[in-house]
Amino acid sequence: MSTTTLAQHVRVLAEPGDRHDEILTPAALDLVGRLAAEFGECREGLLKERRRQAIRLAAGSPLEFPVVTSAVRDDPGWRVAPPAPGLADRRVEITGPPDRRTAVNALNSGASVWMADFEDATAPAWDNVIGGQLTLLDAIERRVDFTTADGTAHRLGDRDQPATIVVRPRGWHLDEEHLEYGGRPVPAALVDFGLYFFHCAQRQIDAGHGPYFSLPKLENRYEARLWHDIFVSAQELLGIPRGTIRATVLIETITAAFEMEEILHELREHSAGLTAGRWDYLFSLIKTFGHRTDFLLPDRAEVTMTAPFMRACTELLVRTCHKRGAHAIGAMAAQMPAEDPAANEAVLAAVRRDKEHEAEAGFDGSWVAHPGLVRVCRDVFDNVLGDRPHQLDRTRDDVEVTPADLLSVRRVGGPPTPGGVRTNIAVALGYFDAWLRGQGAVAIDGLMEDAATAEIARVQIWQWLRHRVIDRETVLRILDEEVAALTAVRPWAPVEEARAVFERTTLAGELPLFFTPDAYSRHLVRRAEAQA
Numbered sequence: 335m336s337t338t339t340l341a342q343h344v345r346v347l348a349e350p351g352d353r354h355d356e357i358l359t360p361a362a363l364d365l366v367g368r369l370a371a372e373f374g375e376c377r378e379g380l381l382k383e384r385r386r387q388a389i390r391l392a393a394g395s396p397l398e399f400p401v402v403t404s405a406v407r408d409d410p411g412w413r414v415a416p417p418a419p420g421l422a423d424r425r426v427e428i429t430g431p432p433d434r435r436t437a438v439n440a441l442n443s444g445a446s447v448w449m450a451d452f453e454d455a456t457a458p459a460w461d462n463v464i465g466g467q468l469t470l471l472d473a474i475e476r477r478v479d480f481t482t483a484d485g486t487a488h489r490l491g492d493r494d495q496p497a498t499i500v501v502r503p504r505g506w507h508l509d510e511e512h513l514e515y516g517g518r519p520v521p522a523a524l525v526d527f528g529l530y531f532f533h534c535a536q537r538q539i540d541a542g543h544g545p546y547f548s549l550p551k552l553e554n555r556y557e558a559r560l561w562h563d564i565f566v567s568a569q570e571l572l573g574i575p576r577g578t579i580r581a582t583v584l585i586e587t588i589t590a591a592f593e594m595e596e597i598l599h600e601l602r603e604h605s606a607g608l609t610a611g612r613w614d615y616l617f618s619l620i621k622t623f624g625h626r627t628d629f630l631l632p633d634r635a636e637v638t639m640t641a642p643f644m645r646a647c648t649e650l651l652v653r654t655c656h657k658r659g660a661h662a663i664g665a666m667a668a669q670m671p672a673e674d675p676a677a678n679e680a681v682l683a684a685v686r687r688d689k690e691h692e693a694e695a696g697f698d699g700s701w702v703a704h705p706g707l708v709r710v711c712r713d714v715f716d717n718v719l720g721d722r723p724h725q726l727d728r729t730r731d732d733v734e735v736t737p738a739d740l741l742s743v744r745r746v747g748g749p750p751t752p753g754g755v756r757t758n759i760a761v762a763l764g765y766f767d768a769w770l771r772g773q774g775a776v777a778i779d780g781l782m783e784d785a786a787t788a789e790i791a792r793v794q795i796w797q798w799l800r801h802r803v804i805d806r807e808t809v810l811r812i813l814d815e816e817v818a819a820l821t822a823v824r825p826w827a828p829v830e831e832a833r834a835v836f837e838r839t840t841l842a843g844e845l846p847l848f849f850t851p852d853a854y855s856r857h858l859v860r861r862a863e864a865q866a
């Protein structure tokens with residue numbers, strides 16, 4: 335591994351890759367270094383607080399709407415910033431990793447927004463991280479066209495209103511081990527945010543939009559405050575007017591669901607609303623309360639958005655957002671378009687039902703995972719919104735949600751089935767295999783799988799083992815069978831490494847909080863070294 339000092343205090347611990355020098359300029363690294371210097375310690379403190387809160391909740395502390403912030407919730411006098419250019423109408427948001435193919439297809443898809451994702455949909459190998467920044471830069475400069483090896487041209491179309499780009503940096507829990515500041519890895523969130531902000535903020539403003547972000551996996555208002563402080567500092571450092579940035583926060587942890595209004599309040603100068611992060615939300619519920627038998631969840635397929643505890647979260651999200659003039663964006667439906675026309679009709683019908691529930695509940699738009707689903711989502715929201723860009727006027731004063739509504743999961747579904755157990759093992763293994771090969775989102779058996787859905791698969795197996803709903807021998811036997819099946823299909827793939835990730839993160843007595851940090855350090859960073 336080569337060591338280059340490109341900017342004060344920030345060291346690049348990777349071999350130079352193709353065009354990496356366009357992103358890793360001294361000035362860009364200097365911004366990242368300044369952000370690491372100013373905010374690294376605060377982020378460390380917040381990660382420690384996450385662990386303390388997890389221990390308190392495991393020990394039986396009740397989860398409540400915070401008493402100390404009741405004044406914020408009761409104060410009718412504040413609103414978030416008005417929608418920024420390109421963010422007023424968000425009826426369809428397509429998500430995907432920031433690679434060139436996805437970029438071209440997402441920007442051409444007819445969606446209102448492309449959420450370019452460094453978190454759930456990206457395996458954070460160094461080439462993906464820097465390649466993603468190059469994709470974004472090229473997309474904004476309209477030079478992202480390319481031709482595949484078989485001669486197929488991918489060209490950015492000439493839409494009147496191209497999709498607005500929103501970037502999702504990695505979560506607070508991840509480090510970027512190829513950049514070092516003060517002898518420590520730089521927080522990955524600061525790398526993704528800082529590099530994009532440095533290269534693209536002004537370009538986006540010049541193009542009539544702005545530097546927009548989607549913030550994943552926040553657990554409380556303090557983490558939102560940290561983002562606010564980072565935004566203020568970054569805007570000041572680059573001379574960009576305060577309030578230009580906009581950020582939509584994912585409500586995808588159970589603790590954040592109790593602080594939605596506080597999160598909007600912390601970010602109000604820069605807030606663009608909240609998104610329902612359905613899959614990480616389920617993961618968070620199981621992770622936080624997996625030790626309790628009243629939180630035993632059935633097969634993943636049975637836990638739909640109409641489950642009362644999910645409904646409580648989404649209705650509270652709409653009510654909270656609209657009370658404060660903020661957009662409420664719906665969740666990801668995981669179904670993928672099918673080639674068979676009848677099967678595809680069933681997929682479209684399922685996605686349509688999902689989106690109809692959301693549009694009726696008051697959401698202003700929703701997420702899709704594939705260009706083939708843009709149309710159905712748009713039709714559903716067109717029916718409800720008509721010519722209006724959103725339905726912020728639907729204040730949902732009828733919604734009242736108690737802590738018990740958010741936390742009562744017991745009544746949902748039956749016990750896990752043998753099919754559900756096998757599916758979770760196969761999905762976790764298949765996803766880890768793809769992730770280790772650098773692919774952060776993948777279709778498995780007609781469903782989109784990404785880091786969030788793989789986490790559910792993993793923690794459900796952990797939860798079922800812990801409560802002896804299934805036994806270790808059965809899991810190991812199925813794991814062997816699935817490893818053999820996957821190896822037969824992909825003999826060249828790192829299936830044994832994927833098995834090791836599964837075993838380390840699923841079979842441990844103490845549940846690792848995320849599968850990614852350890853798997854990243856062991857496999858993705860080393861692999862970059864080996865390739866160098």
Ligand SMILES: CC(=O)SCCNC(=O)CCNC(=O)[C@H](O)C(C)(C)COP(=O)(O)OP(=O)(O)OC[C@H]1O[C@@H](n2cnc3c(N)ncnc32)[C@H](O)[C@@H]1OP(=O)(O)O
Nearest residue numbers: 429430436439440454455613666703704775776777784786
């Ligand atoms: C829980 C959450 O956080 S959700 C958000 C995070 N997850 C995601 O963003 C996943 C988004 N979806 C995807 O990445 C992809 O749909 C996958 C990986 C699941 C499946 O992709 P593929 O196997 O390529 O699907 P498929 O073969 O049907 O694709 C057909 C075409 O659509 C494109 N496409 C598929 N999904 C997308 C997408 N989300 N955005 C843009 N283009 C897409 C493909 O690139 C392909 O293009 P091509 O014809 O030019 O080669």
Ligand SMILES: O=CC(=O)O
Nearest residue numbers: 611612613614786
């Ligand atoms: O990020 C979205 C989710 O569902 O998780």
Ligand SMILES: [Mg+2]
Nearest residue numbers: 454611614786
């Ligand atoms: Mg998520």
